[in-house]
Amino acid sequence: MITDNSKKMEFELIAKTFMGLEQVLAQELTHMGANNVQIGRRMVSFSGDKETMYRANFQLHTAIRILKTIKHFKARSADEVYEEVQKIDWSEYIQQGKTFSVDSVVYSNEFRNSRFVTYKVKDAIVDQFRERSGQRPNISVSNPDIKLHIHIAEDDATLCLDSSGESLHRRGYRQESVEAPLNEVLAAGMIMMTGWTGDTDFIDPMCGSGTLAIEAALIARNISPGVFRKEYAFEKWNDFDPNLFDAIYNDETQEREFEHHIYGYDIDMKAVNTATQNVKAAGLSKDITIQHQDFKDFQRPAEKSIIVTNPPYGERISTPNLLGTYRMIGERLKHEFGGNDAWILSYREECFEQIGLKPSIKIPVYNGSLECEFRKYTLFDGKMKTFREEGGVVKTEEEKREMAQKHRFKKNREFKERLEAEASNEEGDIRSFQFHSLLRGKSSFNHPSHEDPWENSDRKGRPRKEDRPRGNRRNFGEEQGAFPFDKRGKRGERKFKRNAMDDKDDFKPRRHDSGFKSYDGKDFKRASRQGENKPYKYKTFDHEDE
Template identity: 35%
Template sequence: MNIARKSILEKGRGRTRKLAKLEYLYEKESLYFVQAAESVKDLVLEELKNLNGQDLKPVFRGVWFKASKADFYRIVYGSRLVSRVLAPLATFPCRDKDDLYKAAKKIHWEEFLTLKTTFSINANVSESSITHSNFAGLRVKDAIADYFRDRTNKRPSVDAHDPYIMINLHIHRDVATLSIDASGGPLHKRGYREETVAAPMQETVAAAIVRLSGWDGSLPLYDPMCGSGTLLCEALMSYCRVPAQVFRTGFGFERLPDFDPDLWERVKAEAREAILALPENLLMGSDISEHSVHAARTNLMGLHHGGRVEIQVKDFQEIPAIENSLILTNPPYGIRMGKGQDMNLFYQKFGMFLRERCRGSQAYVYFGEPRFIKKMPLAPSWKRPLKIGGLDGKLVKYELY
């Protein structure tokens, strides 16, 4: 439910007066912010350009950009690499708790909330006089509660798990920015993962690996240790142009006072019309675990054309050959390997498999534990750190002549 923007009335001292309409920062300047991991920021910049983002300004842990309202909706709906998109309401000096409280209380919160809806606050503080993120978040919560209490003698409730609206506070070097989370939750949660395995790869990590591989469908793609199929799912969505958030049922930008539902429906319709079919035998995978293969098949079946991805129960050592293809995989490590496994031997065998049975192919292997790169009996073409999704791994490319 969107709270339509109307004239705002304030009661006080026995009379009613009309409040001046506020125009928020994202409205005045068409300015937005994406949160993104530092190790993929170059990919995020490229993606934002492709989605018509303008005036891109990378900063620590994200990128400021400008966009029309339609392109803003498209970016939230289609970005595969960012973790959240924020619509900034106001930026202001914030030297102490009083500055924060006063500025937060100036927002016309009834444009975003009612007494029956809930909110949450995510706060982050760095290099500032206010040093505790939780304390900063509490001051904003107090300002919102007092804003409503002054007008109605009641206040909306906080719900950290499933709020109606998410408010973001960022303070850096005594400058604060209050924003609405336009995503409505972390964007790596695509919604296709119905079945899972131990330590599954986060979707944004898989999307970054697909992007770095440069796969465009000109070669078959094979994942010989597919787990629950996240790499295959992200490769399918990328090739078929399936919007990353096609399964999300609600977005934070629907809570903004200037939300345009007709425009949003047109953006979704255009995206659906652009979806491509997946050719047979273009995406394939296998795994030694029957449970993993079942999970991968289940997850893929929920996607457009996911039934065309062939997946088998098979140890990679039983695969006769993968030639003239692109191999994309995230070998098991740590908890996924279980106890009693000889990790050094495992990677030696996998390297031999690539060298002897995958001629004419390229392999992109993600190492969640980079120390095992040295155990592969292959010389890498390049290595790329990927610190994203709580992992600190490396993607390694092997040319298999």
């Protein structure tokens, strides 16, 4: 923590994530020092003060969005929603002349349309201002000063402030993209699930735009992913503390040296060029090497390594001889990667079958609306009996317990159709936007504030905020092709092409930071986080009080 002055009264916070990454996110929050960490579905709730909220946005690798809870209440009718929202003193949140927007997600037989809930919340806020001051705040979807989020599951409602703004998966280093890029938050979650923290070389033999390689470098060096972003929604709040946030932004004490190396390969020269450009933009060329190479030409690495990769599924990318590609992957791993571990994310069971190797663990993960599996393969030379006699471990005790769980995937399948509907909803102007109807009936969410789907998006442009100094934070990307950055350490501006993931999660166009100093030639300080990790709790939200 930065200073004692920052320790205020704690409040409830919600970190949203992808299905399958909840455990990893809970570990991140516990390590960060958050209190009352409780795992839900596609979210983790916790409590903390203003500094905790700033750090959660800036430091978490596996969070999509950080919400600050305003109120829990019952929503048995439209009038009740209106009345409960009016009970809040909105002058505490929305100053005169400020704009706001409302995002609603509804799973209820009472409310048939999310747009109707959005109108009710908006009307309650506007009417309160009219009654008290004779003036009303304006609605802005493209660039609101305050963004509100309401979630209703059956008759339980939770109203929150969105402290993040655009989705946290939009780090800011991606300048170019390839077809069907891997989401940055999912990539970071995959790496963290392997337990890798930079203790060996890291290889992605099908690297695409380089997302896994870049996220691996951030994790290995313990660099906060928020260092690339230009702004957060909480910077527009009435109580924003710029000095506190600048202290967090410029704190480098937790960063560390990385003594190994990261390699990314791809058969597509365009992908190689794209990944190289993105690595330069992140200022990580010292740690990452991108090369043009077919996986079929992969040879045994000289140093102990881990492979983490996301091959084509044949869904979003048309791949000729898809099954043959997976047979080749299995053959290369078996003959050229003995003594190491490989982790593969894929969608089709028939593809995994072609690998021809027995996984030690299968982890269910959703990539968008696709129910995927993240499988670990422990590779060894010779026979299994000899490997075990020499002390080799194919499955740890924890992995055995995981694999012994029955119906681990079934409980998530009920969300598949719902996810597809949610992903297509857009936040347009409340006077004109349209929502797709979501599935009705019994909600599969246990509690309104904790299990809502990842965000919708509006594609409208937003004005760029002027650069503002961030102290003496080291500048990433001094190397050729990186973000331009002045010596004062400003978070700069630069326009970039949007990538294919832009439609998946967010309500604003991406913002990119325009550069940070390269780590090339820099000395790094080793420092462990202070304080002991606090155990997190598992929680269900079936009967949580208002």
